[in-house]
Amino acid sequence: MSFNKSWKEMEIGAVVKGGSGLLYKTGNWRSEKPIIDYTKCINCLICWALCPDSAILRKGNKVEVNYDYCKGCGICANECPTKAINMEKEEV
Amino acid sequence: MTTVAATKKFIEATGNLAVAYAVKQVNVDFISAYPITPQTIIVEALSQYVADGELKAKFVNVESEHSALSACIGASIAGARVFTATSSQGLVLMYEELPVASGLRLPIVMALSMRALSAPINIHNDHSDFMSMREQGWIMLAAEDAQEVYDLTIMAFKIAEDERVLLPTVAAMDGFTISHTLQRVDVLDDEVVRKFVGERKARFKLDVENPLTFGPLALTDSYFEFKRQQHEAFKNSEKVIREVFKEYEKISGRKYEPLKKFMMEDAEVAIVALGSTVGIARIAAKKLREEGIKAGVIGFTLFRPTPKVEINETLKDVRTLAVFERHLSLGAVAGPHYMDIISSLDKKDDVKIYDYVYGLGGRDITTKMIVDTVKKTIEKAKKNEPMEVEFVGVRE
Amino acid sequence: MTLEYKPITKLSDLPEENLFTSGHRLCAGCGPAIVARLTLLATQEKPIVVNATGCLEVGSTLYPYSSWKVPWVHVTFENAAAVASGIVEALNKLASEGKTKEAPVIAIGGDGGTFDIGIQAISGALERGHKFLYICYDNEAYQNTGIQRSGATPFGAATTTSPAGRVIPGKQERKKDLIGIVLGHHIPYAATATIAYYRDYINKVRKALSYNGPTFIHVLAPCTLGWRYDPSKTVEISRLAVETKFFPIYEVENGSLKINFRVPKPKPVEEYLKTQGRFAHLFKPENRHLIEEIQKNVDENWARLERIEKAGPIF
Ligand code: SF4
Ligand code: SF4
Numbered sequence: 026m027s028f029n030k031s032w033k034e035m036e037i038g039a040v041v042k043g044g045s046g047l048l049y050k051t052g053n054w055r056s057e058k059p060i061i062d063y064t065k066c067i068n069c070l071i072c073w074a075l076c077p078d079s080a081i082l083r084k085g086n087k088v089e090v091n092y093d094y095c096k097g098c099g100i101c102a103n104e105c106p107t108k109a110i111n112m113e114k115e116e117v
Numbered sequence: 118m119t120t121v122a123a124t125k126k127f128i129e130a131t132g133n134l135a136v137a138y139a140v141k142q143v144n145v146d147f148i149s150a151y152p153i154t155p156q157t158i159i160v161e162a163l164s165q166y167v168a169d170g171e172l173k174a175k176f177v178n179v180e181s182e183h184s185a186l187s188a189c190i191g192a193s194i195a196g197a198r199v200f201t202a203t204s205s206q207g208l209v210l211m212y213e214e215l216p217v218a219s220g221l222r223l224p225i226v227m228a229l230s231m232r233a234l235s236a237p238i239n240i241h242n243d244h245s246d247f248m249s250m251r252e253q254g255w256i257m258l259a260a261e262d263a264q265e266v267y268d269l270t271i272m273a274f275k276i277a278e279d280e281r282v283l284l285p286t287v288a289a290m291d292g293f294t295i296s297h298t299l300q301r302v303d304v305l306d307d308e309v310v311r312k313f314v315g316e317r318k319a320r321f322k323l324d325v326e327n328p329l330t331f332g333p334l335a336l337t338d339s340y341f342e343f344k345r346q347q348h349e350a351f352k353n354s355e356k357v358i359r360e361v362f363k364e365y366e367k368i369s370g371r372k373y374e375p376l377k378k379f380m381m382e383d384a385e386v387a388i389v390a391l392g393s394t395v396g397i398a399r400i401a402a403k404k405l406r407e408e409g410i411k412a413g414v415i416g417f418t419l420f421r422p423t424p425k426v427e428i429n430e431t432l433k434d435v436r437t438l439a440v441f442e443r444h445l446s447l448g449a450v451a452g453p454h455y456m457d458i459i460s461s462l463d464k465k466d467d468v469k470i471y472d473y474v475y476g477l478g479g480r481d482i483t484t485k486m487i488v489d490t491v492k493k494t495i496e497k498a499k500k501n502e503p504m505e506v507e508f509v510g511v512r513e
Numbered sequence: 514m515t516l517e518y519k520p521i522t523k524l525s526d527l528p529e530e531n532l533f534t535s536g537h538r539l540c541a542g543c544g545p546a547i548v549a550r551l552t553l554l555a556t557q558e559k560p561i562v563v564n565a566t567g568c569l570e571v572g573s574t575l576y577p578y579s580s581w582k583v584p585w586v587h588v589t590f591e592n593a594a595a596v597a598s599g600i601v602e603a604l605n606k607l608a609s610e611g612k613t614k615e616a617p618v619i620a621i622g623g624d625g626g627t628f629d630i631g632i633q634a635i636s637g638a639l640e641r642g643h644k645f646l647y648i649c650y651d652n653e654a655y656q657n658t659g660i661q662r663s664g665a666t667p668f669g670a671a672t673t674t675s676p677a678g679r680v681i682p683g684k685q686e687r688k689k690d691l692i693g694i695v696l697g698h699h700i701p702y703a704a705t706a707t708i709a710y711y712r713d714y715i716n717k718v719r720k721a722l723s724y725n726g727p728t729f730i731h732v733l734a735p736c737t738l739g740w741r742y743d744p745s746k747t748v749e750i751s752r753l754a755v756e757t758k759f760f761p762i763y764e765v766e767n768g769s770l771k772i773n774f775r776v777p778k779p780k781p782v783e784e785y786l787k788t789q790g791r792f793a794h795l796f797k798p799e800n801r802h803l804i805e806e807i808q809k810n811v812d813e814n815w816a817r818l819e820r821i822e823k824a825g826p827i828f
Contacts, residue, residue: 028577032342032349037283038222039335039343039576040321043328046536046573046580054541070524074554074711075748077539077546079531086525094535098542098737099745112745147603175602180637184595187634190588191563191599196607199599217588323584323600325559325616330579332587339576 051078055097057112059090065109072101072110118165127303132263132295135302136202136228136288137162139270141172142310145226146197146317149177149188153207154240155292156230160202182207186214186225193223194331196322198274201225204292205232208246212253218285219254219347221332224277224317227255228270229289230296231392233478241479242292244391244443247420248453254347256286256354257421261377261395263300265418266290268371271305274314275361281353283320291393293479309368351422358419375424376431377416380406384413386491386498387432389454390441391417394475394482398441401487412491417454428461438470439494441487441509445474451506469498475509486510514615514644516557518723520716527554527715530582537580539572542744544734544751545623547708548650549573549580552619555718559583560617561600565593565626568657568736569650584616591630593620594638594647601643617722618645624665625655628689639698639727646721646728649691652736660739664689667759668810669803670791672739677794682803687810695729696765699828702726704764704773707733709752713773717764733760741790750788757785758815768826772818782808 061072068086080095081088090101102110121128121138128138136159140148148167150160166172175192179185185201193199203211208229218225231247233239250257256276260266269288277286290296305313321329335343362373379399381387386405388398395416405412415431417424432438442452449456455472459465471494476482486509521527532553539546545568553560561584564570570587573580588596597620607613620638622631627649635647654672655661662675668687671677675684695703702724706714714732721728735751737744754760757780763772783804786792795803821827 028338030342032345035339035342035346037343037346037350038220038321038331039333039339041330041333041574041577041579043330043579043585044534044582045330046534046578049536049538049575049578051536051538071711074524074527074551075547075708077541077543077550077747078537079533079535079550083529085529091535096541098747099743100542100547100747103745104748146606147599149599173606175606177598177602177641179595179598180633180640184592184598184634184637187588187592187595188599188602191586191596192603193599194586195600195603196613197603199603213589214592221588322613323561323586323604323616325561325584325614328559328582328584330574330581330585333574333576333579334571335576 050093051096052093055095056115057097057099058092058115059095059101059110060113061088061090062109062111065107067107069106071104071106075100075104118161120162120165127301129299130263130302131297131299132266132290133158133230134162135263135267136270138304139267140200141166142307143271143274143314144311145174145200147175147192147199148201149179149185150201150203151179151182151185151207153204155232155296156202156204159228182210183214186211186218189225190214190218190221190223193225194323196319198317199225202228204230205234205246209234209249215250215253215255220343222283223285224283225285226273226277227287229287230292231289232292239478242294243477243479247289248444250287251421251453254284255421256284258286258288259391259417259420260288260290260295261393261416262295263302266295267302267304268365268369268373271310271314272361272365276354276358278317279357280320282350282357284350284354294393305369313368355422373418375419376427377418378431379414381413381415381431381435383411384435385411386437386439386495387413387415387435388439388441388487388491389415391420392443394441394443397482397484398487401484404484404488405491410491423457423461425461428458429463432462436468437494437498439491440470440472442472442474443476445477451504471497471504472506473509474506480510482510514617515725516617516722518720519557520719521712532582534580534582536578537573538575539568540738542737542747544652544708544736544747545569545650548732548734551708551711551714552648552718553583555715556617556722557719558617560619563593563597563600563620565622565631566590567623567626569621569623571657590626592634593622593626593631595634597645598638598641598643601645619648620645621648621650624649624651624653624663628664628691636698639695639700642726644726646730648730648732650732650734652734652739654739656736656739669795669807671794682794682800691731692765696827700727700729701767702728705731705762707751707755707760707762709748709755710762713762742788746788753785753788756780757782758811759785761815761818763818768828770818770822772822782811
């Protein structure tokens, strides 16, 4: 989506609302997708802490991948201590 | 450091001290600067005011002018009323941050004690530093004497911080000639100044409860619109500046206009200048009139935005101009005043403007030089000679 | 503004909210993104962030989007520390008059903005003693402009301006001792860290913000593109940097140095180098001696740190 507001409608000085990055989805960058095997997950939160895209959501100690943003880097799978995350080819 | 205190309603002050006094009265929150001749005394005096508790501002003594303007940008984003001062090489070291202050729409006020640019290094006055700012989105005011720089410094804050404007503003004076010359300066009461400028109400600020992003990356789909907005801010400032001048006249009794006019009512030839030279030009005009030449003087108080309306009004009947530039636009056809006047005039076919570069690196300009130059201008105009930049006061 | 130091023992001690949000355009597997994320997870109170020009800044704030859910300022490349100085002092002044609220201030810059172009502004700010934390995320080259060498690029690494050529095998100069430079200002707290040791990093951010004065953290942040490795290995490589003693993790509190990870059985530096394309040329027979030289440098650096640690406070 390209930006198409008139200069009259834009806030001056290019000030942007913090956190608006969420409006831009990066999930389509992905060629592999992480799948969590919850039978192996020990809720250590390592994947949550280390995901560069903040794409692992946490509720209490439960984790879940947010595929809207996950870029498929595979860090979560690489770092999971119980190998509970598998990277699978994204279907196109 | 000896600062000045007002006895009755005036101070005995150099241009630099008059600026410092104004900045104290305006009650800035934050100052950051780096010493450089001939501006240094401004920041020394302000440091003294802070050290004596007369000014409750934070003074951050940075390690370079680049950091001075950077710190000012940070403080201004935080919502503070901000001041800096510089000259010459200091200004060009700040250069990277000049368009940033404007692009982020920060009403920072700068005092500039104008000085020649290196090389060769020279500490004396010309306008090459000031003129180098003219594409960087700052409102630009220039004073003729210490009184004007005091008044313009106060007004600069009110102009810059106006919600319709929000642009950084520079108030300049000639280095040494004004910055170091003791003059009587009529001053306003602190309360009058404070009421006049009010408190800065920042449009945005740094607030963890309402997090904003300042200075993002804006590419092909948005950058242009922000520049268009700045253009609009300059348009708006034309009105605001004139309002502020009028309002200031009410509290001070001193009249300010974008262009100063002297004996222009019936003038047949006009001398155009900026800064302290305007004063010398007045004497020259009187001398010329004694010799039967109807000369007048136009002095730029407002340099940016270009006072187009006043240029047209003032030059309605005067079509011969001797333009004095204390700046050499190397490689250009003419200097900045010449170009501004020509581009401002709605009707230009019958005007005869001749451009003269003078006073570089602090070289003196005398009444005689101006008188002779005006006579030469009249001759050239008569012969309809094409304009070619000439030099006044250089050894050929 | 200073905060009480409350170290975490486990990740669940951290708040759930992501203050560094998804949707940024940094590369998949970006080390600096992990630094940004961990930094904002670590802060006990929402900070104001000043970001020098670089990957992190460009990648996280493409108009009209911003991944920063805290006040965030970018001005130019070399002046994050100067801008932070202005913010800290202005906030302090305005807060003293009840006009605003104070918040911790963190300046963050890459190795270009820190080791090189920004070093003067940093030195000035540290000397003046403003109360802020400066974080250098070090990805060891100007990655944002396309992998050019910086003063942080290690000896032997190939970049686009220190390429591995037929005559010159990569960068010929050693990495600057950034913490050494910073310590010359006698600041109360300086530390190194890396993302693999996320708890250590988080606690260092918290500790730094508990100090009354300028503090400094140098955090190694691998770059998948510039170092040439698979994106999934970002954290693993930063761990190897510590396990081979290539990047020692230590802190200096009030002049006393403490090595935080002793590495009882260090792996040979080769183990680290071989994971990254930027060092691939060192494995050619004619360049093997450079690996030995790197190993020697690594051992000497470690011995130097141990000497300083043993000798007691350096200021
Ligand atoms: S694959 Fe990468 S981006 Fe996706 S959830 Fe895992 S760490 Fe995050
Ligand atoms: S790293 Fe593995 S074990 Fe830990 S929370 Fe994530 S999926 Fe579960």
